[in-house]
Amino acid sequence: MRIALIGGGPTAVCVMHSLLRSRSVLGSGEQLDVTVFDPSTDLWCGPNYAPDLSEALTNVHAADMSAQHWNEDHISDWLRKNQVAEPVGSTFVSRPMVGLYFRDAACEAANDMEHFRHVLSAVTSIRMEENQVHVETSAQSYSFDHAVMCLGTNTFADPYQLQGVPGAVVSPYPLSKTVLQTRATDRVAIVGTGLAAIDVVLALKSSGHQGPITMVSRGGLLPPVRRPRLEYQLRHFTVDAVERLAGLEQREPRRRDGPTRGHVQLRDMINLMWREFGEAGASRDARFRNCFPSASVWKGFGTNSIAWMTARSLSLWPSNPRHYIRRRVVPTGAG
Ligand SMILES: Cc1cc2nc3c(=O)[nH]c(=O)nc-3n(C[C@H](O)[C@H](O)[C@H](O)COP(=O)(O)OP(=O)(O)OC[C@H]3O[C@@H](n4cnc5c(N)ncnc54)[C@H](O)[C@@H]3O)c2cc1C
Structure with a gap:
């Protein structure tokens, strides 16, 4: 099976590990032939885990950054081996360090594939x-059975069009370059x-x-970052439930008006999500207000649009390769 991964950041690394884990789904004798397209010099790290100052920490616990979402020891063992202090569940490690982990995790997965190449x-x-x-680069065209989008969502907004203005920094990463643009006594906003x-x-x-630093924002709030780990087991919004909906597993009779085998309707996904929220004791209204605090923002949308956006913003659904490999082109979002 020839699979293209478009983008070679952390998502691609996770997809590679998940593909290996899901070999049984591919069928016996099926070979993994994976090509990763990425022009970046920071392959596997993406911009957020590239070499930088160690002050840039992850905002989730180290164990939740594993390239194997089913196995948090994968990253913990790597951190221990590389002598990062206390690399257990509740530690926040530096993002450049996690970038090195992603790099090693990618090499490990690539070595286990029958065919692998990076373009x-x-x-x-x-x-x-x-x-x-058919995947095109400026130089060549390639053909695959499947393509997975692992492009990330990294763009820093420039609403005041400050790009190029002396003294303005639109994208703060890498931090090592940003701090070099300031003098110790500068006033920084x-x-x-x-x-x-x-x-x-x-x-x-x-x-x-040493100069004054002023932070400016409309809400005046700092983000709820580095919270304690939430232990919550999804019961309804699960991979198995979606596979049942898609008729990929024959545990439930298929509805006559149901979607074509292998496809899922958005309406059904939203219903699953509401069942999950109900199970967790969260009301729809509370959820909307939490995600869209300004009523004027969400009043114009139907409840289903809001539910969908909520699902995406919460990243409730752990990534799972079984879905990637059963479709032709699948957009994936960043966490
Ligand atoms: C400052 C910051 C801190 C973050 N911290 C965390 C954290 O601690 N924990 C966490 O889970 N998430 C964090 N995130 C979210 C973060 O975006 C994701 O964890 C992660 O970087 C997403 O990985 P990705 O592979 O999807 O995308 P990216 O890391 O953005 O990688 C995308 C890759 O696609 C390549 N690409 C783009 N366009 C093309 C193209 N046309 N052809 C080929 N290749 C292309 C790029 O070169 C890049 O290598 C953070 C985000 C930011 C901005």
Whole structure:
């Protein structure tokens, strides 16, 4: 089976491990032939885990950063082997360190595949033709049975069009470069008080910055980051439930008006999600208000649109390769 991974960041690493785990789904004798397209020099790290100051910490616990979502020991063992102090469930480690982990995890997975290659180019277009996915770079065209989008969602907004303005930094990463653009006594304004803002403050502090730092935001709130780990077992919004909906597993009779085998209707996904929220004791209204605090933002949407956005924003559904490999082209989102 020829599979293209478009983008070679952490998502691609996780997909590679999941593909190996799911060999049995592919059928006996099926060989894994994986090609990763990525033009970046920071292959496997993406921009967020690339080499940088150690002040840039992960915002989830180390164990939750495993490339094998079913096996948190995969990252914990790596951290122990690489002598990172106390690499257990509740530790937050530096993102550059996690980048090194992703790199090693990718090599491990690539070695276990029958065929693997990396194409150091950006993908410029994808098209479906005769049951094949045709992937184009500026230099060449390739054909695959499946393609998985692992492109990430990394763009820093520039609403005030500050790009190129002396003294303005639109994208704060890598932090090591950003702090070099300031002098120790400069007055620094940070627009926004989210995770990146906190990284910048910590980076300035570590560089010995002495000038005043002012953080500006509409809400005036710092993000709810590095919370205690939530132990919650999904009961309804699960991979198995979605496979049943899609008729991929024949445990329940298929509805006459149901979707074509292998497809899932959005309406059914949303219903599953509401059942999960009900099980967890969360009301729909409370959920909306939590995700969309300004009523004017969500009043214009139907409840189903909001439910869908809520599901995406909560990243409730752990990534699972069984879905990636059963479709031709699957968009995936970042966590
Ligand atoms: C500052 C910051 C901190 C974060 N911290 C955490 C954290 O601690 N924990 C966490 O779980 N999440 C965190 N995130 C979320 C983070 O986005 C994801 O964890 C992770 O980086 C997503 O990985 P990815 O592979 O999907 O995307 P990315 O890491 O963005 O990788 C995408 C890859 O696709 C490549 N690419 C893009 N376009 C093309 C193309 N046309 N052709 C070929 N290749 C292409 C890029 O070169 C890149 O290598 C953070 C995000 C930010 C911005």
